[in-house]
Amino acid sequence: MKRSVEFLFDVGSPYSYLAYHALPAIARAAGAEIVWRPILLGAIIKTTGGHSPFEVPAKMRWVEQDLERCAAALAVPFRLNPHFPVNTLVAMRIATGLQAQRPADFPAWVEASFRAMWAEGRNLADPTELAAVIRAAGFDDQELLALASQQAVKDKLRSDSEAAIARGVFGAPTFFVGELMYWGNDRLDQVALALAPESAAG
Amino acid sequence: MKRSVEFLFDVGSPYSYLAYHALPAIARAAGAEIVWRPILLGAIIKTTGGHSPFEVPAKMRWVEQDLERCAAALAVPFRLNPHFPVNTLVAMRIATGLQAQRPADFPAWVEASFRAMWAEGRNLADPTELAAVIRAAGFDDQELLALASQQAVKDKLRSDSEAAIARGVFGAPTFFVGELMYWGNDRLDQVALALAPESAAG
Numbered sequence: 001m002k003r004s005v006e007f008l009f010d011v012g013s014p015y016s017y018l019a020y021h022a023l024p025a026i027a028r029a030a031g032a033e034i035v036w037r038p039i040l041l042g043a044i045i046k047t048t049g050g051h052s053p054f055e056v057p058a059k060m061r062w063v064e065q066d067l068e069r070c071a072a073a074l075a076v077p078f079r080l081n082p083h084f085p086v087n088t089l090v091a092m093r094i095a096t097g098l099q100a101q102r103p104a105d106f107p108a109w110v111e112a113s114f115r116a117m118w119a120e121g122r123n124l125a126d127p128t129e130l131a132a133v134i135r136a137a138g139f140d141d142q143e144l145l146a147l148a149s150q151q152a153v154k155d156k157l158r159s160d161s162e163a164a165i166a167r168g169v170f171g172a173p174t175f176f177v178g179e180l181m182y183w184g185n186d187r188l189d190q191v192a193l194a195l196a197p198e199s200a201a202g
Numbered sequence: 203m204k205r206s207v208e209f210l211f212d213v214g215s216p217y218s219y220l221a222y223h224a225l226p227a228i229a230r231a232a233g234a235e236i237v238w239r240p241i242l243l244g245a246i247i248k249t250t251g252g253h254s255p256f257e258v259p260a261k262m263r264w265v266e267q268d269l270e271r272c273a274a275a276l277a278v279p280f281r282l283n284p285h286f287p288v289n290t291l292v293a294m295r296i297a298t299g300l301q302a303q304r305p306a307d308f309p310a311w312v313e314a315s316f317r318a319m320w321a322e323g324r325n326l327a328d329p330t331e332l333a334a335v336i337r338a339a340g341f342d343d344q345e346l347l348a349l350a351s352q353q354a355v356k357d358k359l360r361s362d363s364e365a366a367i368a369r370g371v372f373g374a375p376t377f378f379v380g381e382l383m384y385w386g387n388d389r390l391d392q393v394a395l396a397l398a399p400e401s402a403a404g
């Protein structure tokens with residue numbers, strides 16, 4: 001059985017963006033498959049009683065430096081989104097809808113929305129900007145916005161986020177290798193160990 | 203000039219305990235000196251508007267697993283202190299007082315109080331247990347409690363914690379290499395890079 005690592009992410013989360021760039025090489029080296037799991041981080045933080053770093057100014061100042069250092073170490077373009085925190089509800093509904101109904105288009109949207117948030121400083125909560133980002137990614141904005149407004153798509157993002165909470169998720173990125181949970185881009189070394197062939201965890 | 207890394211810690215912080223065990227080898231490899239800086243984490247979290255992971259049950263459940271994994275990776279004895287979070291005010295005043303007045307005794311107290319908290323599950327906020335931990339470390343409990351009650355010692359721990367906040371500190375462990383700040387046991391790889399001879403940061 002092929003090993004796999006589940007990647008729970010929200011494109012509004014900067015550490016999810018870093019993990020998005022770091023995880024593929026780790027999975028490839030382990031011969032493992034990435035199982036992509038879009039979730040709505042804002043809803044998860046609210047339900048679990050968590051806090052955004054934004055609430056603690058000193059922490060946010062450090063997070064900004066840390067993100068720049070981590071992105072530089074990965075050689076990934078990064079600038080803190082000036083609109084952060086951004087409501088990614090529609091962007092994540094599009095991801096959920098594409099994954100379920102047009103899976104071949106899912107990777108391009110994940111790439112485009114992460115890049116818009118964390119390399120281009122776009123405001124995905126603004127309908128005009130969101131439509132422009134969709135079009136720039138080569139999609140029809142009316143089509144994807146219609147997809148995002150399907151009740152089944154809305155329900156799936158909600159139930160997937162609730163299912164994540166039921167498994168213990170409180171933040172993003174979160175990884176699962178089997179039932180072992182890892183929170184944070186900075187736990188990818190442990191994910192790599194759990195995926196190693198000699199490990200019993202995968 | 204010898205490179206140095208400042209280590210801001212509170213013995214009540216489990217990730218400070220891990221860093222306490224991991225940092226010496228990193229500093230030694232870099233030929234750097236560790237500058238030990240006792241601080242009172244509870245006061246810093248309160249002043250900066252932060253939150254203990256304890257406030258978010260799902261996060262605390264994961265932190266407990268994470269601490270066990272990280273301790274196992276370091277081969278360091280660990281169990282979550284059943285009294286956590288523990289008020290370490292007197293323990294940290296002792297650390298501050300010893301460092302200033304009896305520096306030769308400072309390392310033994312740091313070792314004993316970290317071990318009491320994170321290997322032995324002792325409650326350092328309980329006067330009887332604290333006195334027992336002091337005696338087990340080979341010190342006179344009356345002497346060290348008298349040291350902790352000196353106004354100059356109380357003032358120094360407070361002003362050192364306030365100075366840390368003024369430099370941007372909001373949690374522990376925190377490291378400084380020059381003016382570069384790193385928060386968290388999981389940033390020790392970056393501390394090692396900053397201390398490397400080819401780096402301009404130290």
